[in-house]
Amino acid sequence: xxxxxxxxxxxxxxxxxxxxxxxxxxxxxxxEINASIGFDRxxxxxxxxxxxxxxxxxxxxxxxxxxDEAAIRAGLEQIGAEIEAGRFSFDTDxxxxxxxxxxxxxxxxxxAGKRLHTGRSRNDQVATDFRxxxxxxxxGLDVQMAELMRALADxxxxxxxxxxxxxxxxxxxxxxxxxxxxxxxxxxxxRDRGRFADARRRLNECPLGSAALAGxxxxxxxxxxxxxxxxxRPTANSLDAVSDRxxxxxxxxxxxxxAIHVSRLAEEIVIWCSAPFGFxxxxxxxxxxxxIMPQKRNPxxxxxxxxxxxxxxxALVALLTVMKGLPLAYAKxxxxxxxxxxxxxxxxxxxxxxxxxxxRDLQPDxxxxxxxxGSGFATATDLADWLVRVLHLPFRTAxxxxxxxxxxxxxxxxxxxxxxxxxxxxxxxxxxxxxxxxLTVDASVASRTSYGGTAPANVAREAARWQAxxx
Ligand code: ARG
Numbered sequence: 489x490x491x492x493x494x495x496x497x498x499x500x501x502x503x504x505x506x507x508x509x510x511x512x513x514x515x516x517x518x519x520e521i522n523a524s525i526g527f528d529r530x531x532x533x534x535x536x537x538x539x540x541x542x543x544x545x546x547x548x549x550x551x552x553x554x555x556d557e558a559a560i561r562a563g564l565e566q567i568g569a570e571i572e573a574g575r576f577s578f579d580t581d582x583x584x585x586x587x588x589x590x591x592x593x594x595x596x597x598x599x600a601g602k603r604l605h606t607g608r609s610r611n612d613q614v615a616t617d618f619r620x621x622x623x624x625x626x627x628g629l630d631v632q633m634a635e636l637m638r639a640l641a642d643x644x645x646x647x648x649x650x651x652x653x654x655x656x657x658x659x660x661x662x663x664x665x666x667x668x669x670x671x672x673x674x675x676x677x678x679r680d681r682g683r684f685a686d687a688r689r690r691l692n693e694c695p696l697g698s699a700a701l702a703g704x705x706x707x708x709x710x711x712x713x714x715x716x717x718x719x720x721r722p723t724a725n726s727l728d729a730v731s732d733r734x735x736x737x738x739x740x741x742x743x744x745x746x747a748i749h750v751s752r753l754a755e756e757i758v759i760w761c762s763a764p765f766g767f768x769x770x771x772x773x774x775x776x777x778x779x780i781m782p783q784k785r786n787p788x789x790x791x792x793x794x795x796x797x798x799x800x801x802x803a804l805v806a807l808l809t810v811m812k813g814l815p816l817a818y819a820k821x822x823x824x825x826x827x828x829x830x831x832x833x834x835x836x837x838x839x840x841x842x843x844x845x846x847x848r849d850l851q852p853d854x855x856x857x858x859x860x861x862g863s864g865f866a867t868a869t870d871l872a873d874w875l876v877r878v879l880h881l882p883f884r885t886a887x888x889x890x891x892x893x894x895x896x897x898x899x900x901x902x903x904x905x906x907x908x909x910x911x912x913x914x915x916x917x918x919x920x921x922x923x924x925x926x927l928t929v930d931a932s933v934a935s936r937t938s939y940g941g942t943a944p945a946n947v948a949r950e951a952a953r954w955q956a957x958x959x
Pocket of ligand 1: 524528583584610611614818820822823
């Protein structure tokens with residue numbers, strides 16, 4: 489049966505871009521598995537930017553005529569406007585964004601459009617476009633991480649001296665301040681920004697001009713295109729440039745770690761909102777109701793921020809798996825790099841925005857935080873430290889004495905401050921009334937003045953430092 493009457497064949501004619509050696513179009517299923525236009529249309533801005541830089545360089549190098557470059561530039565700008573306005577019709581038969589734009593350019597401007605692809609290949613083109621896209625995503629996320637840090641630092645400044653229970657093993661450990669807890673996440677996010685910034689530095693080399701895999705015989709100026717596109721320099725090895733996607737892997741790794749940080753805060757908000765804790769309240773703006781239980785106020789945004797981590801981690805594993813064992817140079821496998829990255833970038837952007845909104849919105853119940861901060865013998869360490877500082881007991885001995893006092897208080901059904909001086913002296917004769925001064929939560933947090941500790945003076949200073957750094 490001739491190819492053009494086969495119902496499984498989509499096209500009677502071969503591809504306009506590379507069909508010179510083909511007599512007929514692909515099988516329908518071939519077209520389906522091959523086409524990436526459904527998702528890589530997201531790269532249109534980067535593709536046009538890259539082509540403008542390439543054409544300008546070709547003209548400057550005398551490889552194409554200035555009038556052709558002018559026509560290409562005008563044509564690409566019009567195509568950009570068409571896509572922006574939603575008037576561009578994407579064609580699956582043209583596989584991807586690169587061929588869609590190039591074919592439309594030739595439709596519009598004729599022969600000059602056919603000169604654009606001189607000295608380049610889709611392999612260096614897509615590597616360039618995708619680096620530009622990931623770089624833009626990094627820059628957008630950096631702004632968002634800074635916004636979340638700013639929201640946290642503002643809450644820290646506001647609550648620098650407000651005590652809350654500090655936990656280890658999710659068991660009451662020692663009082664901390666709410667501000668100190670907020671600033672812990674500021675530190676995590678600062679490292680996340682650093683990870684993205686490190687990855688950005690390595691990403692910022694331009695593959696354009698590496699051509700299919702071996703470079704090109706045309707006298708192109710790769711330094712010029714690299715500079716025009718905001719890269720620090722051209723990539724140094726054409727095989728590496730068209731085939732590696734480690735810049736995307738680093739992006740996803742940084743995104744996954746950041747998402748894990750966001751998920752930890754999200755989890756805390758979920759716990760803190762639950763009635764038995766009652767540490768914070770989210771307003772109606774960040775709460776949903778239940779269709780059956782009228783009393784419910786559910787922290788869905790926090791739950792979703794917690795859950796989106798799954799797809800971001802999944803994206804990293806997916807792309808690691810795609811890249812593993814790929815021989816040099818380009819292989820179509822790498823077309824599978826885009827969807828995980830797009831999805832992870834969207835998920836992280838949404839989580840960061842929702843988290844910043846929740847951090848600004850949440851109202852801590854300061855009275856409850858203060859009350860629970862002092863429960864569960866939370867100042868037992870302060871008592872032991874007093875025995876060391878004032879009576880010069882060895883710490884291990886002080887720990888044992890305090891342990892007996894905790895057991896005694898528990899048996900009496902009181903806090904440590906509910907014990908009498910006589911109760912105390914029965915365990916350690918040297919104890920004086922002054923010990924009761926260190927058993928309050930305020931005294932406890934105020935005493936933690938070591939570098940990085942929770943003392944309100946430290947927290948206020950750190951919050952102010954971050955606020956100044958994050959303007
Ligand atoms: N859509 C392709 C991708 O994303 C573009 C590169 C195609 N190159 C090729 N030789 N088929 O990887």
